[in-house]
Amino acid sequence: MRVAIFAEGRSDQAVIQNILKGSLGTDRDDIQMILPEYFLDETDLHSPGINNFSNWTLLKSECETREKITTFFDFVGDEALAIIQIDTAERFEKGYDVVSPVKSKPLTDSYSSELRANVIIKMQEWLANNFIERIEFAVCIEEIDAWVLPLYEKKDSANTMTQKLFLTSL
Numbered sequence: 001m002r003v004a005i006f007a008e009g010r011s012d013q014a015v016i017q018n019i020l021k022g023s024l025g026t027d028r029d030d031i032q033m034i035l036p037e038y039f040l041d042e043t044d045l046h047s048p049g050i051n052n053f054s055n056w057t058l059l060k061s062e063c064e065t066r067e068k069i070t071t072f073f074d075f076v077g078d079e080a081l082a083i084i085q086i087d088t089a090e091r092f093e094k095g096y097d098v099v100s101p102v103k104s105k106p107l108t109d110s111y112s113s114e115l116r117a118n119v120i121i122k123m124q125e126w127l128a129n130n131f132i133e134r135i136e137f138a139v140c141i142e143e144i145d146a147w148v149l150p151l152y153e154k155k156d157s158a159n160t161m162t163q164k165l166f167l168t169s170l
Contacts (some may be wrong), residue, residue, distance in 0.1 A: 001026075002076045006035040006062060006069070007138075008054050008084035016085055016138055034068050036058065056090050063126035066157045073131065082131065084123060085138035088115055098122050 003026060006012045013033045020026040036054040062068055063084070073080055091098040103113040116139040123137055 002030050002032065002074045002080045003077075004032045004034045004069075004082045005031075005085065006054075006059060008056060008059060008083060008087060010036060012085045012140075016083055020083075032072070034072060035062055044133045045144055056086055056096060059084065059086055060095065060126050064128075065112075066130055067126065069127075069131060069135075073134065080134065082135045083137060083138050085121065085140065086123065087140045087142065088119055091115075091119065094138070096122070115139075125167060126131075 003020060005013050005016050007016065010033075013036075017028070017031050019035075020031060021028060071081055071163050072082060088098070088100075090096055091100060096145065098115075101111050101118070103111055116137075119139045120137045124132060127135070
């Protein structure tokens with residue numbers, strides 16, 4: 001199976017790629033980084049263009065136009081999956097507009113689950129419900145760093161439920 005990753009940044013792509021390789025045994029050659037474009041040549045290094053970075057607004061735009069998503073699915077065919085990664089840290093910004101559940105202390109699994117569900121509903125709206133059965137949503141509560149950091153350091157960065165939500169959705 002071929003997998004395309006659409007993400008907010010290269011570090012997000014790298015984390016998802018490693019999760020796919022480690023958890024599902026996905027071969028690196030079967031993973032294509034589409035947004036942002038992952039591989040740079042000498043020209044790209046001297047004049048970075050719009051394709052060499054990403055953020056939530058560029059992800060939203062891609063979901064609405066579906067240009068690269070459509071090209072990927074058309075080229076690869078039925079044996080393909082797209083993963084769209086987005087952080088929830090910017091959910092209050094105009095255009096993102098995701099309803100945030102009430103936070104309680106300590107954070108509960110229901111907070112993370114509800115926030116993730118709200119973001120997925122919004123992303124499905126952006127996609128106009130196209131390709132939904134072929135897309136997995138990697139929603140990072142609050143951002144990818146917040147749930148990867150505890151794997152390496154003894155710091156509380158919310159809770160580990162966000163890790164489980166992503167891994168069990170694949």
